[in-house]
Amino acid sequence: MWAEISPPGGVICPPASNVSARRREWENHEMSSLPTIAVTGSTGGLGRLVAANLAEANIQQRLLVRNPAKAPEFPGSVVLPFSYLDRAASTEALDGVDVLFMVSGSESVDRVDQHRAFIDSAKTAGVGHIVYTSFFGASPTSTFTLGRDHDATERYIESTGIPHTFLRDNLYIDFMDALVGEDGVIRGPAADGRVAAVAREDIARVASTVIQDPGSHRDATYLLTGSEALTLDEVAKILSAHRPTPVTFHNETLDEAYASRARYGAPDWQNDAWVSTYTSIAAGEMAELSDDVKRITGRTPITLDQFLSQ
Ligand SMILES: NC(=O)c1ccc[n+]([C@@H]2O[C@H](COP(=O)([O-])OP(=O)(O)OC[C@H]3O[C@@H](n4cnc5c(N)ncnc54)[C@H](OP(=O)(O)O)[C@@H]3O)[C@@H](O)[C@H]2O)c1
Secondary structure (H helix, E strand, O other): OOOOOOOOOOOOOOOOOOHHHHHHHHHOOOHHHOOOEEEEOOOOHHHHHHHHHHHHOOOOOEEEEOOHHHOOOOOOOEEEEOOOOOHHHHHHHHOOOOEEEEOOOOOOOOHHHHHHHHHHHHHHHOOOEEEEEEEOOOOOOOOOHHHHHHHHHHHHHHHHOOOEEEEEEOOEHHHHHHHEOOOOEEEEOOOOOEEOOEOHHHHHHHHHHHHHOHHHHOOEEEEEOOOOOEEHHHHHHHHHOOOOOOOEEEEOOHHHHHHHHHHHOOOHHHHHHHHHHHHHHHOOOOOOOOOHHHHHHOOOOOOHHHHHHO
């Protein structure tokens, strides 16, 4: 069970941000003194790494977060409450922003609507460039069903005319270990397809490079992969070397895949997303290797074995 996905019962978008809390935040900041780089998702895995990379490069940033209590602290960073659906808070928080790093929101049935609302706010606020974390092979016909959401979001950003950079991330290496069930088995209809999984730390280095020089990456689409494309059998062997007990891969049929996930009681779109994570691998849609990480960051992307050894 897995997709690009929070587990059942995971993060759910809370109601629109509290207006008085927002006002209090804003009263402490002169508009003109706010940093002109905005980062979303810094309370999550990828956005936090992007924000940390920018801070390391002495870049001041606005951290747009749903829950300020969870926001990381960096020198010169300013925390602003918002959520993708909260047009007023988003437009205020984005006023004067030159470069916006936009992570895709948590999976939900209305994620594309949330993205569109936020992109509308960016347009209204006059944002100069959007760096969006998309998904590998995003297209209206992606086997991985959520790849279609990413395609819809990319097309919507394009329709606004805002200069942009799309980072099409392969599956995260960071989550390969989470594919393993309690019984030590990775289950899914991936057959002998290959996945060119990439570490969030490599994606974050690409993002922070692009954010610091957006003009050089204007309207570009990058394919972010690791340096090897592995079958899930090979993934299982590598994971086994880092665990006390061996991991194996079971190539489920489609029927088995839906049946083994039924106990989570998830809605159909979620089950389709989970299962199609594997069928997209079987279809060869996650296998292509790209040198974009190396070209942009100058560093060879880390392997699963290196990630697990860290
Ligand atoms: N390529 C892959 O394999 C893969 C795997 C997992 C996820 N993803 C996608 O990549 C994104 C980033 O990955 P991650 O590992 O950093 O995920 P993560 O740890 O779940 O973090 C997601 C971040 O986005 C914020 N967020 C979610 N929905 C939002 C909304 N409606 N409005 C404002 N902020 C919102 C979350 O805020 P809160 O802290 O308030 O929840 C959190 O900061 C995910 O959101 C997901 O779309 C891709």
